Structure formats: structure tokens, C-alpha cells
Amino acid sequence: xxxxxxxxxxxxxxxxxxxxxxxxxxxxxxxxxxxxxxxxxxxxxxxxxxxxxxxxxxxxxxxxxxxxxxxxxxxxxxxxxxxxxxxxxxxxxxxxxxxxxxxxxxxxxxxx
Amino acid sequence: xxxxxxxxxxxxxxxxxxxxxxxxxxxxxxxxxxxxxxxxxxxxxxxxxxxxxxxxxxxxxxxxxxxxxxxxxxxxxxxxxxxxxxxxxxxxxxxxxxxxxxxxxxxxxxxxx
Numbered sequence: 001x002x003x004x005x006x007x008x009x010x011x012x013x014x015x016x017x018x019x020x021x022x023x024x025x026x027x028x029x030x031x032x033x034x035x036x037x038x039x040x041x042x043x044x045x046x047x048x049x050x051x052x053x054x055x056x057x058x059x060x061x062x063x064x065x066x067x068x069x070x071x072x073x074x075x076x077x078x079x080x081x082x083x084x085x086x087x088x089x090x091x092x093x094x095x096x097x098x099x100x101x102x103x104x105x106x107x108x109x110x111x112x
Numbered sequence: 113x114x115x116x117x118x119x120x121x122x123x124x125x126x127x128x129x130x131x132x133x134x135x136x137x138x139x140x141x142x143x144x145x146x147x148x149x150x151x152x153x154x155x156x157x158x159x160x161x162x163x164x165x166x167x168x169x170x171x172x173x174x175x176x177x178x179x180x181x182x183x184x185x186x187x188x189x190x191x192x193x194x195x196x197x198x199x200x201x202x203x204x205x206x207x208x209x210x211x212x213x214x215x216x217x218x219x220x221x222x223x224x225x
Contacts, residue, residue, distance in 0.1 A: 032212055041218075042218055042219070043118075043202055043216035043217050043219050044202065044204075046214075051212055090155065094212070094213075097167075098143070098162075098167065098168065098210060099157075099168055103154075104154045105155075
């Protein structure tokens with residue numbers, strides 16, 4: 001069975017500092033990996049995805065994530081965060097038969 | 113293209129009642145999934161429908177049911193509501209039989225009193 005672990009439930013960080021949100025997954029088969037962001041009282045928005053090809057994927061707002069097959073990780077990083085990045089971030093895995101598994105979420109709190 | 117829409121956005125019900133939530137997927141998307149999100153349990157998968165057939169099902173009691181119509185719109189129903197059913201219910205749509213990503217609606221906030 002697949003599972004997704006987000007190691008940090010909350011990450012406080014100052015504005016313009018770098019941040020890494022960690023995600024590990026367990027799977028015996030190939031999977032597709034995603035990061036979603038959720039702002040208060042809203043649904044989840046797709047931030048970035050890894051399907052195949054380059055293991056480093058980027059979003060339009062400066063986030064990037066690297067797929068590491070040997071460590072079964074898909075950590076999310078941003079070199080310089082903004083106040084507007086304050087939100088909850090979810091890592092997700094798509095396994096065969098179109099089954100999606102989500103991590104428990106990491107609340108990123110960017111402080112001025 | 114319009115995004116995934118969910119109605120109503122907010123709902124207050126009392127214990128024992130039943131409720132129906134609606135989801136309209138992105139045009140052309142044929143798969144609809146439902147999730148329950150609570151602070152304690154996080155995002156939990158309820159079920160997925162594709163071409164009017166339930167394809168996957170999560171670990172929820174039979175009080176939770178759903179269906180999908182020929183236009184891909186989906187409804188989920190919860191009967192005999194319990195206080196613990198208070199949650200944000202999220203609908204997500206994806207394209208085709210093998211979906212690579214899901215697109216979420218804004219959710220329906222259900223409060224059971």
C-alpha cells in the first residue's frame with residue numbers, strides 16, 4: 001500500500017528566508033507526485049507535479065521540488081518566501097488504478 | 113475553462129438529517145473524486161466516479177454515497193448525519209480514464225449541530 005508522510009506539521013519562517021517542506025512516500029510501484037497548496041477557506045490548488053523526465057520540477061511562483069527515487073522523497077523548496085506564501089501545503093501520490101494518497105499537510109507560516 | 117464548482121458552499125444541518133452535495137467538474141473531465149477534510153484526520157478519500165460508475169471507494173460507512181450523471185456532474189449524499197461528519201467536503205475532477213492530476217473545487221463546509 002502507498003502512504004505519504006509530511007514530516008513537519010508546521011514550519012515557521014521569516015520573509016525572504018529559504019524554506020524546505022519535506023515529503024516522503026512509500027510505494028513499491030512507480031508513482032506520480034504532486035504538491036498542492038490550500039489557502040484558508042479554499043480548495044486545493046495544484047502547485048507542481050512530477051510525472052516523468054527531469055527530476056527537478058518548478059512552479060510559476062518560485063517553488064521547486066525534486067524527485068529522489070532512492071530516498072522516496074519529493075521535498076518542496078523555495079529560496080526566498082513571501083508573506084503571501086503562507087498557506088497549507090499537501091504532498092500527494094498517484095498510484096496505479098487512479099488512486100490518490102495525500103499527506104497530512106504542512107502549514108507554512110511566513111512572518112515579517 | 114471554468115473550474116470545478118461545488119454547491120452549496122456552506123451548509124448547517126442537525127444530527128439525523130441527510131444532506132446532498134453537488135459537484136460540477138471542469139468541462140471535458142470525466143472523473144470526479146470526493147474527499148473529506150477535517151483538522152484531525154486530514155484529507156480522506158471517499159470515492160471516485162468515472163463515466164457514471166464508482167471506480168474506487170474509501171473506508172467510509174454506507175451512510176456516505178454518491179453518484180455521477182451522464183454529464184459528469186456528481187452528487188454525494190450523507191444520511192443520518194452525525195456530529196463527526198462536520199467537515200470540508202472537497203470534490204476534484206480529472207480528465208480521462210487515467211488521470212495524471214486532479215483539480216479541486218472550493219469545497220462545501222458542512223456543519224452538523
